[in-house]
Amino acid sequence: METSPQATPVYVPYATLITALETLRTHGIPRTGRIDKTIWDTQSGAVRAQLLLGFRFLGLIDEQRSILPPLRPLVEATGEEQKALLKAVIEDKYRDILSLDLTTISQGQMDEAFRKFGVSGSTLVRATRFFIKACTELGIPIAKRFSERSKPTGPRKKKTTNGAASPKSTETIPADAHRSPSAGSTWEEKLLEKFPTYDPSWPDDLKAKWFAGFERLMKSKG
Numbered sequence: 001m002e003t004s005p006q007a008t009p010v011y012v013p014y015a016t017l018i019t020a021l022e023t024l025r026t027h028g029i030p031r032t033g034r035i036d037k038t039i040w041d042t043q044s045g046a047v048r049a050q051l052l053l054g055f056r057f058l059g060l061i062d063e064q065r066s067i068l069p070p071l072r073p074l075v076e077a078t079g080e081e082q083k084a085l086l087k088a089v090i091e092d093k094y095r096d097i098l099s100l101d102l103t104t105i106s107q108g109q110m111d112e113a114f115r116k117f118g119v120s121g122s123t124l125v126r127a128t129r130f131f132i133k134a135c136t137e138l139g140i141p142i143a144k145r146f147s148e149r150s151k152p153t154g155p156r157k158k159k160t161t162n163g164a165a166s167p168k169s170t171e172t173i174p175a176d177a178h179r180s181p182s183a184g185s186t187w188e189e190k191l192l193e194k195f196p197t198y199d200p201s202w203p204d205d206l207k208a209k210w211f212a213g214f215e216r217l218m219k220s221k222g
Helices: 014-027 044-059 072-076 079-093 106-113 119-139 144-150 187-194 203-221
Strands: none
Touching: 014 044, 014 072, 014 119, 072 079, 079 119, 106 119, 106 144
């Protein structure tokens, strides 16, 4: 699975990539064997285009957007099985960066490594953000300075009328860490960063609530 030199590394949020895979699982991979932007009709046009670039970089589709062998098992898998498959893909496609020892690498050194993919500016920032989040979620060792930014803080707590937090509910969707939006982020990225990361191991009712909330978020972005 060689990555074309022209391929752009993934720069959508990690949660958006997982949602895109879940959409394909829910609705099925087209029998035509081709992926197009309309599959993710709840996303903005820009995000759809970025997903196609990301899928190509990861070796899930080719330049004609025809599906490649790694896509189907990744879509059909759930939970830890999906994580294991995605980890193998990430380790393959980012092998040059992983060879630099992520447990000691600095932000500047990582940025320099990503520039070799031909990205810069906000795309570079978002590409490194995706990579750091992927490493954190998939158990790929990475420097504490990076991984601590991506740790979840637990479920959001509902407020009662008197301002006190109500007891935790098993139906509350776990949220990502209350991260401060990165400098240079667009307002769309800031909204996505605040949205909880999708977990395929959630029960079906919780998944349904997550997708409903995500769809509302996408529609609000126009």
